[in-house]
Amino acid sequence: SQQGEEDPQALSIQEGENATMNCSYKTSINNLQWYRQNSGRGLVHLILIRSNEREKHSGRLRVTLDTSKKSSSLLITASRAADTASYFCATDGGSQGNLIFGKGTKLSVKP
Amino acid sequence: EAQVTQNPRYLITVTGKKLTVTCSQNMNHEYMSWYRQDPGLGLRQIYYSMNVEVTDKGDVPEGYKVSRKEKRNFPLILESPSPNQTSLYFCASSRQGDTEAFFGQGTRLTVV
Numbered sequence: 001s002q003q004g005e006e007d008p009q010a011l012s013i014q015e016g017e018n019a020t021m022n023c024s025y026k027t028s029i030n031n032l033q034w035y036r037q038n039s040g041r042g043l044v045h046l047i048l049i050r051s052n053e054r055e056k057h058s059g060r061l062r063v064t065l066d067t068s069k070k071s072s073s074l075l076i077t078a079s080r081a082a083d084t085a086s087y088f089c090a091t092d093g094g095s096q097g098n099l100i101f102g103k104g105t106k107l108s109v110k111p
Numbered sequence: 112e113a114q115v116t117q118n119p120r121y122l123i124t125v126t127g128k129k130l131t132v133t134c135s136q137n138m139n140h141e142y143m144s145w146y147r148q149d150p151g152l153g154l155r156q157i158y159y160s161m162n163v164e165v166t167d168k169g170d171v172p173e174g175y176k177v178s179r180k181e182k183r184n185f186p187l188i189l190e191s192p193s194p195n196q197t198s199l200y201f202c203a204s205s206r207q208g209d210t211e212a213f214f215g216q217g218t219r220l221t222v223v
Contacts, residue, residue: 030209042115042201042214043154088154092209098169099144099205099212103153 004032004072004089004102012108019076021105023089024069030092032065034074037086037104046074046087079109113138117202117215124192124222132187132218134202140213142205143185144169145177147198148217154201160185161208192222 004025013019023032031050035043049056049065049072056063062075076083086104115136124130136143144159146169156169160179174196176188185204189196199219205212 033211035212040199040217040219042216043203043212044214045211048211090212098156098159098208099203100156100170101146101154103151 004091004100006087006089006102006105008105009103010106010108012110013079015079015081015109015111017079017109019079019083019107019109021074021087021107023072023074023102025072025089025091026070028067032063032072033090033099034061034063034072035088035090035101037088039085043088076107079107081109081111083107084109113213115202115204115213115215117200117218119218120216121219122221124220126193126222127191130189130192130220132189132200132202132220134185134187134215135183136185136202136204136213137183138204138206138213139182140204140206141182142208142210143179144203144212145175145185145187146201146203147171147196148201149198157187157200159208192220194222196220197222 004023007022033048034046037043060077065072086106088104090101118133145157146154155171158177160166202215203212
């Protein structure tokens with residue numbers, strides 16, 4: 001079924017650097033969400049961007065959405081070791097019934 | 112505190128022995144769902160429910176059953192577990208299917 005795909009699969013950076021993760025999807029959407037997962041634990045919602053929005057900010061997070069390219073990016077500025085986690089995008093595929101997740105980007109921030 | 116509670120957190124069982132993983136939410140959410148997470152495959156949806164007595168299959172429903180008799184509870188039932196159902200399971204709830212989802216802490220299931 002339709003699914004978001006994150007890129008890269010893994011990313012390793014130094015503390016203080018910015019981290020950018022990308023998500024591509026296949027069909028039209030109502031919104032796109034980003035989630036974070038610390039190792040083996042439940043996912044935590046970070047941000048939701050609607051299809052009529054192009055950019056959204058939340059603290060050190062910046063999300064962009066390009067519906068013409070069916071892609072989104074998540075930027076974490078001034079990263080910290082505590083940002084080490086897996087990050088997932090999730091799309092609704094234009095329907096109200098299903099939230100479909102990608103395979104995630106594993107971010108490692110070294111102190 | 113708004114939360115989704117899954118039990119048990121860890122479970123080791125034998126092939127064929129029926130088990131139930133419970134999920135409960137205290138946010139009066141309409142929508143609940145179950146996912147399994149496997150290395151390299153991400154999260155795959157097993158079943159979802161848009162309201163009481165309304166359930167539907169996700170991407171990987173084979174070998175699983177669910178029920179939604181009450182709004183707050185959405186148990187996952189494995190009638191005859193097999194080793195390929197060894198996985199990390201998550202329950203989630205949301206106000207609607209495409210709004211912010213709240214996840215439980217996960218259930219790590221091993222079937223031997």
